[in-house]
Amino acid sequence: MIRKAVIPAAGWGTRFLPATKSQPKEMLPVVDKPVIQYVVEEAVASGITDILMVIGKGKRAIEEHFDRNAELEDELAAKGRDEELERIRAISRLADIHFVWQKELKGLGDAVYCARHHVGDEPFAVLLGDTLMTSDSPVTKQLVEVHEQFGGMVVALEEVPRGKVNRYGIAAAEGVGGDVFRISDFVEKPLPEEAPSNLAIAGRYVLTPDVFGHLERTARGKNNEIQLTDAMRAMVRGRPAHGLRFRGKRFDAGNKLDFIKTNIVFAMHNPELKKDLSDFIRELAGSL
DSSP states (O other): OOOHHHHHHHOGGGGGGGTTTTOOOSSSSTTTEEEEHHHHHHHHTTTTEEEEEOOOEEEHHHHHHHOOHHHHHHHHHHOOOOHHHHHHHHTTTEEEEEEESSSSSSHHHHHTTTTTTHTTTSOEEEEOOTEEEEOOOOHHHHHHHHHHOOOOOOEEEEEGGGGGGGEEEEEEEEEETTTTEEEEEESSSGGGGGGGGGGEEEEEEETTTTTEEEEEEETOOOOOOOOOOHHHHHHHHSSSEEEEOOSSEEEEETSSHHHHHHHHHHHOOOOOTHHHHHHHHHHHEEEE
C-alpha cells in the first residue's frame, strides 16, 4: 500500500513572470482553487495520507494555504458563512502535509532526492505540482493498482504527437496487456527521429526507495540539472518497471497558454459558471 507522496514545488515559475515574482506558480488559481490543491486532492483520493512538499525560496504561501487560518475562520463564522468556513477548514484536514526546502534548484531529480529522509524505505508516489489530471479514477490510484499487481516502479504514460517528443521524457516500452507496458529504457527529451516511442512520462510516478541511491550517483544532465529520468534509466536496467497509459486527461498548468485552457475546461465543469461561460465563448467565437 502506498501511503506517502512527494510533490516537488520549488521552481521559480519564470514562464509566469511577473505574476510569480512574489507568488508561487503552484498557488495560481484554476477557477477557485490553487493548482497545488487539486494535486493534493488527487493524492488524498488515491489513499495517500502523508504528503511531503519540496519547496524553495518564495514558497511560504503554499505552507500557509494548507495551514489553518484562525482569524479567517472566526470572521466567516461570525458572518454565518458556514459553507465557506467548512471549505476552508477542510483544506488543513486533507492529509498530514510536511515541507522540506530544496536549497539549490538542481532539477526534478534533486527535488525528489530531498525527500529521502521523510520517505524512508517504502514505495511512494510523486505528483508534479503544476500538472493536473481529470479522470473517473484518480490517476495516482491507477498507478498504485499497477504497482500492487506488478511491484516496482510505475509511471503514467501519455501518447503525444511524434513531433513533440522532444518536450518530454519518453519511454521505450512493450505492451503486456491492456494499457500496461513493460519499460526497458527512458530518454529525456529526445529528437523525434531518435525517440523509442511516443509514450511520454505524464507527471505521475510510483517509485521505490532505491531511487535515492541512483539519484545520489546521477550526474547533472540536460540543462545542468539532476534529471529524474536519468536515475530511472539506471533503475530499469536492474529490475522490472512498468508504465500505464492512464485513463483520463492531463493539463499542464506550467505555461501560460495551457494554464488558460485549463481554467476554461475546469470552469466548464463548474455548474455555477458553465452556462454563462458557454454563452461568452459563443459570443467571442462569433467575433473572431
